[in-house]
Amino acid sequence: MTTLKEPVVEYGKNRFTMSAYLNYKNSLLERQEYCRAEILSLSSASLRHNKIFSNLFGELAFRLKGQNHTPYGSDMLLHIPENDLFTYPDISIINNDMMVSSNTKGTSRPSVIIEILSPETKNYDRGEKFALYRDLSSLKEYILIDAESIHVEAFRINYNDNWELEEYKEPGKQLEIKTVKLCIAVADIYNGTKLG
Secondary structure, eight states: OOEESSOOOOTTOOOOOHHHHHHHHTTOSSOEEEETTEEEEEOOOOHHHHHHHHHHHHHHHHHHTTSSEEEEOTTSOEEETTTTEEEOOSEEEEEGGGOOOOSSTTOOOOSEEEEEEOTTTHHHHHTHHHHHHTTOTTOOEEEEEESSSSOEEEEEEOTTSOEEEEEEOSTTSEEEEGGGTEEEEHHHHTTTSOOO
16 A cells, blocks of 8 residues: 555555455555545645644534534545545535435535645645546535645535635635535634644
8 A cells, every 4th residue: 555645556556346445444544545446545644734624623513513514524434436436535514414324434425525735635636636526416615725824725616517716815814615604714724723
């Protein structure tokens, strides 16, 4: 197995069926993705990444409590049947009516996916991974949060079913998550990170 930086698989490695991946993943302690018949190990997150996650997830959990949407952290396995991606988004927000039960733990249909970018994964998260996520018919917003600078990118489906980008680069701005009708101050997302 290799650690996921830009997703590069080990040379000479075997290819896997989905079933083999699911059996293999259940025997491991580390998180891994399955993408196009390849298994990729995920690298550990930095302290700043974890601080951003805690700030944002805590705010979402508090503000969505009792609502029709629930935020889930990076232990929630997401499966996209359209392209057979199995992955662990940093945060996914799921409409409670859209939870899909199956024989694979955590399989779901998120309305919002949030990824916290690291230098090793940002190109993958912005490129190939976003392309794979777009196969989800339930997905309405894809939010990328830079862990190295104050920069939030919010991609949203518009009325013509096209993805539009809105960027937030100032602590005084409010990140709007339209799907769940709430705003979170960018300063609150980056609180305690020593950025800005």
